[in-house]
Amino acid sequence: MAAAEARPGGRRRCRRLEGEAARAVLGAADTLLFDCDGVLWRGEAALGGAAAALGRLAAAGKRLCYVTNNSSRTRQAYGEKLRRLGFPPATPRHVFGSAYCAARFLRQALPPGAAAYVLGGPALAAELREAGVPHLEPGPAALPGPAPADWARAPLDPAVRAVLVGFDEHFSYAKLCQALRYLLRGPDCLLVATNRDHRLPLEGGAAIPGTGCLVKAVETAAEREAFIVGKPNRYMFDCVASEFDIDPARTIMVGDRLDTDILMGNTCGLTTLLTLTGVTTLEEVKGHEESDCPARQSLVPDYYVDSIADLLPALED
Amino acid sequence: MAAAEARPGGRRRCRRLEGEAARAVLGAADTLLFDCDGVLWRGEAALGGAAAALGRLAAAGKRLCYVTNNSSRTRQAYGEKLRRLGFPPATPRHVFGSAYCAARFLRQALPPGAAAYVLGGPALAAELREAGVPHLEPGPAALPGPAPADWARAPLDPAVRAVLVGFDEHFSYAKLCQALRYLLRGPDCLLVATNRDHRLPLEGGAAIPGTGCLVKAVETAAEREAFIVGKPNRYMFDCVASEFDIDPARTIMVGDRLDTDILMGNTCGLTTLLTLTGVTTLEEVKGHEESDCPARQSLVPDYYVDSIADLLPALED
Numbered sequence: 001m002a003a004a005e006a007r008p009g010g011r012r013r014c015r016r017l018e019g020e021a022a023r024a025v026l027g028a029a030d031t032l033l034f035d036c037d038g039v040l041w042r043g044e045a046a047l048g049g050a051a052a053a054l055g056r057l058a059a060a061g062k063r064l065c066y067v068t069n070n071s072s073r074t075r076q077a078y079g080e081k082l083r084r085l086g087f088p089p090a091t092p093r094h095v096f097g098s099a100y101c102a103a104r105f106l107r108q109a110l111p112p113g114a115a116a117y118v119l120g121g122p123a124l125a126a127e128l129r130e131a132g133v134p135h136l137e138p139g140p141a142a143l144p145g146p147a148p149a150d151w152a153r154a155p156l157d158p159a160v161r162a163v164l165v166g167f168d169e170h171f172s173y174a175k176l177c178q179a180l181r182y183l184l185r186g187p188d189c190l191l192v193a194t195n196r197d198h199r200l201p202l203e204g205g206a207a208i209p210g211t212g213c214l215v216k217a218v219e220t221a222a223e224r225e226a227f228i229v230g231k232p233n234r235y236m237f238d239c240v241a242s243e244f245d246i247d248p249a250r251t252i253m254v255g256d257r258l259d260t261d262i263l264m265g266n267t268c269g270l271t272t273l274l275t276l277t278g279v280t281t282l283e284e285v286k287g288h289e290e291s292d293c294p295a296r297q298s299l300v301p302d303y304y305v306d307s308i309a310d311l312l313p314a315l316e317d
Numbered sequence: 318m319a320a321a322e323a324r325p326g327g328r329r330r331c332r333r334l335e336g337e338a339a340r341a342v343l344g345a346a347d348t349l350l351f352d353c354d355g356v357l358w359r360g361e362a363a364l365g366g367a368a369a370a371l372g373r374l375a376a377a378g379k380r381l382c383y384v385t386n387n388s389s390r391t392r393q394a395y396g397e398k399l400r401r402l403g404f405p406p407a408t409p410r411h412v413f414g415s416a417y418c419a420a421r422f423l424r425q426a427l428p429p430g431a432a433a434y435v436l437g438g439p440a441l442a443a444e445l446r447e448a449g450v451p452h453l454e455p456g457p458a459a460l461p462g463p464a465p466a467d468w469a470r471a472p473l474d475p476a477v478r479a480v481l482v483g484f485d486e487h488f489s490y491a492k493l494c495q496a497l498r499y500l501l502r503g504p505d506c507l508l509v510a511t512n513r514d515h516r517l518p519l520e521g522g523a524a525i526p527g528t529g530c531l532v533k534a535v536e537t538a539a540e541r542e543a544f545i546v547g548k549p550n551r552y553m554f555d556c557v558a559s560e561f562d563i564d565p566a567r568t569i570m571v572g573d574r575l576d577t578d579i580l581m582g583n584t585c586g587l588t589t590l591l592t593l594t595g596v597t598t599l600e601e602v603k604g605h606e607e608s609d610c611p612a613r614q615s616l617v618p619d620y621y622v623d624s625i626a627d628l629l630p631a632l633e634d
Contacts, residue, residue, distance in 0.1 A: 143486060152523040169460060173488040176526045180516075184524065198537045199497075206469040207501065209493045209538035217534040220515045221526035 011292075012266075014285050017273060017303035022314035025271065025303065031063040031251040033240065033270070035231075036078070037070065038256035038278025039308065041085055043203060047277050049309020051086040056315035058088035065240055066090065067253075069195035069230040069260060071099040071166035071211065074123045074130075093243065098194035098230040099124045099166060101239050103131035105229050106162055109190060115159040116192075117182050119175055119214060120166030124194070134159060140170045141178070151177050162190040165218055165226065167211045176217055183222040191222060195230030197260065201279055231255075232263035237270075254308065256280055258288065258299040266298050274301040275308050328609075329583075331602050334590060334620035339631035342588065342620065348380040348568040350557065350587070352548075353395070354387065355573035355595025356625065358402055360520060364594050366626020368403040373632035375405040382557055383407065384570075386512035386547040386577060388416040388483035388528065391440045391447075410560065415511035415547040416441045416483060418556050420448035422546050423479055426507060432476040433509075434499050436492055436531060437483030441511070451476065457487045458495070468494050479507040482535055482543065484528045493534055500539040508539060512547030514577065518596055548572075549580035554587075571625065573597055575605065575616040583615050591618040592625050 017025060034040060040050045058064055066078060073081075075092035082090045102124065106116055115134035118124060128135045136157060144154040156178070163179045182189050198212035215226050229235045240246060248269040255261020256278020265272035274280060285304065288296040305311065334342060351357060357367045375381055383395060390398070392409035399407045419441065423433055432451035435441060445452045453474060461471040473495070480496045499506050515529035532543050546552045557563060565586040572578020573595020582589035591597060602621065605613040622628065 148517065148519055148525050151525055152519050169490050171490040171493070173486050173526070173531075176488070176530060180524065180526050198540070200465065202465055202469050207497065208465050208468055209490070209497050209534070213493060213534040213537040214490075216537045217526070217530040220530040220533045223515070 011289065012297050012300035012302075014274070014289060014301050014304055017305050018310065018314075022311060025252070026057075026060075026062075026311065026314055029062065029250055029252045029271070031065065031244070031246055032057060033065045033067045033237075033251065033253045033265075035255035035257070035261045035278075036066055036068045038201075039254060039275050040082075040087065042277075044085075046085040046087070047307060047309070049307060049312060053308045053311045053315065054087050056312065060315065063094075063244065064088065064090065065094045065096060065244070067096045067231065067236055067240065067261075069098045069197050069211075071097065071102070071194035071230075072121055072123050073097060073099070074126050075100050077123065096236055096239050097123075097127075098236070099127040100131075101229040101236050102164055102166065102192060102194050103127040103133055104239060105192060105227070105235065106133045106164065106190075107131045109192075110161055113159060114161035115157060116162040116164045117157070117160045117179060118164050118166070119168040119171055119179060119218070120164065120194075121168060121170075124164070124166045128164075135164075136160070138168065138170070141172060141174045143174045143177070152181065154178065154181075156181055160185075161188060162192055163218065164192050164194075165211065165215050166194040168214060171214050171217075176221060179218050180221040183218075183224060191218065191224050191226045193218075193226040193228050193230075195260075196228055197230075231257075231260035232267065234264060234268050237264060237268045258284065258301070262301045263299055265301075272301040272303070274304040275306070276304060277307045328606060329614050329617035329619075331591070331606060331618050331621055334622050335627065335631075339628065342569070343374075343377075343628065343631055346379065346567055346569045346588070348382065348561070348563055349374060350382045350384045350554075350568065350570045350582075352572035352574070352578045352595075353383055353385045355518075356571060356592050357399075357404065359594075361402075363402040363404070364624060364626070366624060366629060370625045370628045370632065371404050373629065377632065380411075380561065381405065381407065382411045382413060382561070384413045384548065384553050384557065384578075386415045386514050386528075388414065388419070388511035388547075389438055389440050390414060390416070391443050392417050394440065413553055413556050414440075414444075415553070416444040417448075418546040418553050419481055419483065419509060419511050420444040420450055421556060422509060422544070422552065423450045423481065423507075424448045426509075427478055430476060431478035432474060433479040433481045434474070434477045434496060435481050435483070436485040436488055436496060436535070437481065437511075438485060441481070441483045445481075452481075453477070455485065455487070458489060458491045460491045460494070469498065471495065471498075473498055478505060479509055480535065481509050481511075482528065482532050483511040485531060488531050488534075493538060496535050497538040500535075500541060508535065508541050508543045510535075510543040510545050510547075512577075513545055514547075548574075548577035549584065551581060551585050554581060554585045575601065575618070579618045580616055582618070589618040589620070591621040592623070593621060594624045
């Protein structure tokens with residue numbers, strides 16, 4: 001497979017994936033990791049040609065996995081959505097959401113009997129249950145009295161040894177307060193978060209705050225940095241690699257975000273492919289390409305396509 | 318008045334304020350600015366000797382002002398608390414809380430008719446009302462529906478041209494969402510916060526999250542930095558200086574926090590006096606003294622006392 005292309009001076013360079021190069025790159029890969037939102041679909045609508053492209057990749061014997069920072073859906077729910085939108089059948093085992101990866105991390109990191117205090121929703125709780133990680137059920141929480149002294153006296157669960165922060169539409173000062181109180185138990189209480197995405201884009205240019213905002217609030221209170229299981233951290237790739245026999249040199253990471261999908265792929269030695277159907281423009285890529293800053297260089301993908309439908313010609317017999 | 322003492326190499330040095338030096342330093346000052354919590358009182362209990370020391374300073378003709386990052390009380394409420402705990406009478410005019418300073422800033426910065434969206438409590442709203450700044454009433458807020466698309470369609474007030482973040486026990490994802498939507502209007506919508514204190518210490522080593530956690534959440538969502546009216550920013554001192562005829566060379570800032578009280582005092586050219594009755598230890602001061610880092614040097618106070626009761630001997634006739 002074509003390695004990351006470097007220009008004189010060591011700069012990375014991003015090329016359009018088309019023609020013979022596309023046939024060669026796809027032919028040499030045995031695994032493709034797909035981000036979902038902005039890559040395969042937007043909201044409830046599959047992107048044109050995406051299902052057909054994945055169908056051909058599956059028919060050609062490629063392993064298809066799905067890696068998403070969204071902590072609001074279970075592996076099961078992703079499998080159902082893929083099926084509903086016409087993508088090739090995917091078992092939950094091929095889906096690596098940040099809720100599942102967080103549950104997996106805590107199952108390994110927590111001592112027996114230890115529990116997690118969860119800022120998150122039902123999907124995060126379901127993945128914890130599935131992984132056998134004891135946890136407090138998430139949901140709305142009220143302050144336990146009118147005065148700060150009351151808030152600092154609310155009951156704490158003695159079993160809690162981790163605070164887990166995911167997307168939580170019921171996030172509140174009351175929950176931030178409890179999270180801080182658990183974290184003040186010291187380094188024995190882990191601080192884990194699903195991802196740092198700071199905004200979730202919606203249709204029509206609207207946006208809502210992402211999990212990263214909640215993580216920052218908790219980190220600021222606790223004066224600690226969270227361990228992030230989601231992209232760009234390599235933990236999510238390590239989950240894939242521990243489940244399947246993955247050769248990074250034969251794996252392509254396909255995503256629409258430079259600071260999560262492409263950075264994780266580059267960090268893990270994968271071939272990286274940006275699709276312009278999501279939040280990134282080619283101008284941003286060019287800006288990073290021209291930069292001498294190593295941090296910006298690491299955001300440059302190996303290849304880009306306007307849409308993964310552009311892969312269809314290279315996948316014809 | 319004794320200027321900031323510098324050792325060879327330009328390092329600041331912090332000395333105990335006692336004996337003849339104390340008489341000289343206090344004698345040369347005409348104004349003292351006091352932080353309150355941890356300096357004058359803890360919770361509802363005045364610190365021993367503090368009221369007597371301030372009584373003598375007032376009797377000696379010193380101007381006493383109160384500068385606090387706490388946005389949960391009005392100037393009026395601070396005046397009443399000072400009286401209740403036996404301190405010399407203080408008019409609201411001598412109290413500079415971050416709620417008042419934020420209202421003052423917005424009165425000057427907002428165009429006529431423009432309003433503020435407020436994350437805060439009743440005291441912040443009261444100071445805005447007093448300053449004549451139109452604002453949405455703070456309080457609990459619920460998400461306007463089950464789905465993200467609903468959240469991005471909740472009504473917005475067309476008059477809002479600022480988001481103001483103070484201490485808000487009703488802070489929630491729903492309010493973070495509305496704040497982001499106002500800030501997405503662009504630079505015409507200001508982002509202002511009362512302070513960045515990340516924790517509020519309570520009795521017995523307990524702590525609750527401070528306003529700084531909420532500010533970080535909003536800044537992360539909006540990808541913007543807030544203008545902070547509270548310490549260590551000099552805006553709070555500028556408020557004092559625009560109200561009274563202040564000579565920085567004849568003004569002492571008395572506080573218990575290095576990163577707010579002492580930093581603001583040093584930045585504004587005041588004499589700085591640390592009291593060890595609050596959150597800071599002398600070991601922390603020594604660490605900054607020994608550092609070559611300019612940012613840490615700027616946290617070194619000119620003087621320290623164990624408690625402001627230590628000033629009493631220097632204030633005897």
